[in-house]
Amino acid sequence: MTKEAAVRDAALRDEERTRCEVWTRVMGYFRPVSQFNTGKQSEYSERKTFVEPAGL
Numbered sequence: 001m002t003k004e005a006a007v008r009d010a011a012l013r014d015e016e017r018t019r020c021e022v023w024t025r026v027m028g029y030f031r032p033v034s035q036f037n038t039g040k041q042s043e044y045s046e047r048k049t050f051v052e053p054a055g056l
Helices: 003-010 038-046
Strands: 023-026 029-030
Touching: none
Parallel strands: none
Antiparallel strands: 023 029
């Protein structure tokens, strides 16, 4: 089976999907992003992941 065929076979219809709740740490405790106000949700979506360069 090719990779394209495997992806096509693994695709889900909308009615088969389950909502995934994203949590993040805020001020020392975890909270779902869906409970953030509009401004904080916007800030969260603009975050970038820090990647430390490999040591020499």
